[in-house]
Amino acid sequence: MPDLDVAPDGRYLGGDIPFGYALWGDFLVEAPAELEACVTMIRLTRLGHVYEAIADAAEAQHGVRPTQAQYDGLIASVRRRYGPL
Amino acid sequence: MPTVNVNGETLHYVKSGTGPAVVFVHYLGGFSRQWQRQIAALEDRFTCIAFDQRGYGFSSLNGRWSVEDSAADLKAGLDALGVERAHFVAYSMAGPVMLSFNARWSGMVRSLMLIDTFARNDRGAEGRIAESEKCLRYMSMRQYARQYAAARLLSETPQRLVDEVVASICLARKEAYLDTMRGILGPDFSALCPLVTAPTLVLCGRLDVTTPVDQASDLTRLIPKAREAIIEAAHLGIWENPEAFDRVVVDFLDTQEAAATTPSAR
Numbered sequence: 450m451p452d453l454d455v456a457p458d459g460r461y462l463g464g465d466i467p468f469g470y471a472l473w474g475d476f477l478v479e480a481p482a483e484l485e486a487c488v489t490m491i492r493l494t495r496l497g498h499v500y501e502a503i504a505d506a507a508e509a510q511h512g513v514r515p516t517q518a519q520y521d522g523l524i525a526s527v528r529r530r531y532g533p534l
Numbered sequence: 535m536p537t538v539n540v541n542g543e544t545l546h547y548v549k550s551g552t553g554p555a556v557v558f559v560h561y562l563g564g565f566s567r568q569w570q571r572q573i574a575a576l577e578d579r580f581t582c583i584a585f586d587q588r589g590y591g592f593s594s595l596n597g598r599w600s601v602e603d604s605a606a607d608l609k610a611g612l613d614a615l616g617v618e619r620a621h622f623v624a625y626s627m628a629g630p631v632m633l634s635f636n637a638r639w640s641g642m643v644r645s646l647m648l649i650d651t652f653a654r655n656d657r658g659a660e661g662r663i664a665e666s667e668k669c670l671r672y673m674s675m676r677q678y679a680r681q682y683a684a685a686r687l688l689s690e691t692p693q694r695l696v697d698e699v700v701a702s703i704c705l706a707r708k709e710a711y712l713d714t715m716r717g718i719l720g721p722d723f724s725a726l727c728p729l730v731t732a733p734t735l736v737l738c739g740r741l742d743v744t745t746p747v748d749q750a751s752d753l754t755r756l757i758p759k760a761r762e763a764i765i766e767a768a769h770l771g772i773w774e775n776p777e778a779f780d781r782v783v784v785d786f787l788d789t790q791e792a793a794a795t796t797p798s799a800r
């Protein structure tokens with residue numbers, strides 16, 4: 450899967466669209482339910498839960514279900530930004 | 535909220551209490567309000583001062599953020615308030631700022647607390663900065679902060695306090711935030727540590743993975759009059775374990791003042 454590429458002015462240039470966002474024209478815009486789910490996904494990962502349980506929780510609590518690739522992408526980005534979970 | 539105009543920036547600050555000066559310097563994404571609990575505990579016997587650094591809280595960002603400029607802002611701000619000497623309490627990103635400040639104006643530093651900070655923090659720095667730069671091109675500070683809080687605060691931290699952390703990060707300008715990461719992650723400030731001659735307390739959370747205990751121990755080893763305190767917390771013990779955090783801060787400052795006023799110390 451290609452890495453997300455975003456121009457300095459915020460324009461989407463290509464690659465995977467991160468969970469929590471949608472492409473509108475040239476820009477990524479917030480998908481509120483998915484962004485709520487992102488917080489839940491990060492917290493549950495820290496508590497030691499695995500993908501299936503986390504996706505179930507996201508669906509139950511926020512009505513959205515990340516794919517395994519979207520989950521992996523989010524957690525990889527969070528680890529790069531903030532260090533180990 | 536009062537302001538001072540220094541070095542082309544307008545810095546907001548809080549000043550409260552009477553007595554010897556204590557200056558609080560906030561962490562990355564923090565601002566002066568983060569210290570309100572400690573100020574409330576100290577203002578009956580100390581003059582407590584906390585600035586919003588340039589680009590943070592309600593202060594301006596007309597230039598760029600750098601360790602040296604932030605230290606110079608602090609000096610100019612204290613000059614404007616007529617403060618000649620003070621105890622300094624520095625949290626995380628403020629560690630390098632205070633090491634730089636001390637290197638230039640050590641005579642102003644009566645004592646120093648270095649909290650969850652480091653002289654060198656280059657583990658994964660390049661990737662951390664690059665990922666944050668990319669994310670902040672499309673991500674709001676609010677979403678960045680919410681994910682930070684979820685990733686870093688201990689899970690038992692009350693939601694009210696999580697919201698305070700998120701709110702303060704939201705006030706940070708993206709440019710300042712990224713400039714700060716570039717300014718503090720990677721460079722080695724170790725050579726400035728032996729220049730700290732004031733009594734120093736290095737405080738670290740035992741569970742801190744952002745600035746782990748071994749980085750605190752490096753500071754303790756490099757600073758001549760440093761000792762170390764560990765509390766049960768991660769990187770943000772000020773929110774995660776407020777009772778232990780406040781006790782260490784207040785005890786250290788009271789001890790410094792008591793030592794300064796005993797006959798043998800005169």
